[in-house]
Amino acid sequence: MYDLNSAWVYMLQCRDGSYYVGSHRGPDVEVRVAQHQEGRRGEYTACRLPVKLVWCQPFQYIVDAIDTERRIKGWSRAKKEAMMRGDWDALPSLSRRRSGKPKQQEHRVRAP
Template structure:
């Protein structure tokens, strides 16, 4: 069973990230807007969906939600704009973070971006060689 990961812009300009098993993510957004469930968005209505991605496996949608919730606002905005260059730049370890947190390799960054439907800007198909 699949599911959606989605990002909402709230009336106070904050961003909310969620996931749902609904086949139509717009139904879940409508539930946020009608205040059906008490929570973060119920006090920040109306909300508007600014990004969404379908995953064939609901567990992947939940994992993407958890991952994106941990991102900075700047990184979430870059995802919303599909700004791959900024996403990669913001994914790099910044000075001042504990050294116990391993710096992700380029391959890990590519896999992370791919898991949410984006390509690393340096991940291009190899060019054919021209001999002769």
């Protein structure tokens, strides 16, 4: 069990099918989900009710939860759905840039 200093990253599915990723400090992520359901403290989700908790992960420290939340928010829908399914093998192939072009390698110049 996690203590009072625990934290969470969670993902909600909204009425319109979109996903909302957030973080919460406290021992029970359901408290934060209930706030979303009531339309409190969540402008994005307030106009997309009802919401459903589709994924969550506990963290010991809030700073780690916030870092993970920010990272996941930048992911594609397909990558978020693979994570929810626990399909970790699919994540690298879904990590390509949205433009479809591979990231260019940095060329380092060596000193003579």
